Amino acid sequence: xxxxxxxxxxxxxxxxxxxxxxxxxxxxxxxxxxxxxxxxxxxxxxxxxxxxxxxxxxxxxxxxxxxxxxxxxxxxxxxxxxxxxxxxxxxxxxxxxxxxxxxxxxxxxxxxxxxxxxxxxxxxxxxxxxxxxxxxxxxxxxxxxxxxxx
Numbered sequence: 001x002x003x004x005x006x007x008x009x010x011x012x013x014x015x016x017x018x019x020x021x022x023x024x025x026x027x028x029x030x031x032x033x034x035x036x037x038x039x040x041x042x043x044x045x046x047x048x049x050x051x052x053x054x055x056x057x058x059x060x061x062x063x064x065x066x067x068x069x070x071x072x073x074x075x076x077x078x079x080x081x082x083x084x085x086x087x088x089x090x091x092x093x094x095x096x097x098x099x100x101x102x103x104x105x106x107x108x109x110x111x112x113x114x115x116x117x118x119x120x121x122x123x124x125x126x127x128x129x130x131x132x133x134x135x136x137x138x139x140x141x142x143x144x145x146x147x148x149x150x
């Protein structure tokens with residue numbers, strides 16, 4: 001998939017070594033060699049977690065996290081721009097969960113909040129003409145994303 005290749009190019013251009021994993025159909029993880037620790041998150045080495053839902057024409061951005069020493073260089077913003085281009089070109093939407101402290105970043109990236117989940121995150125989307133479309137697609141995707149979570 002062209003988007004995955006372009007994301008890899010951004011990571012390589014910024015000297016972020018990575019391994020691309022495909023643990024399930026439509027699910028891709030970019031891992032780096034550095035374990036990252038961020039507030040409220042389990043330490044791990046995941047840079048990017050993406051799930052492509054071909055039936056609902058949506059991509060779910062589960063996580064984007066740049067190694068600490070490289071933050072502030074717009075690497076994450078460049079990856080998000082690629083995802084937005086993909087959504088526009090393919091008539092898809094991008095959906096993500098945002099902690100309240102990250103809302104400003106996502107709003108700057110032109111994502112719209114469309115729903116508040118009871119577990120404390122805002123659902124945000126990009127690429128649809130109405131918030132109702134995001135909500136419908138999220139409702140459909142959520143069943144598959146969290147099928148094994150109890």
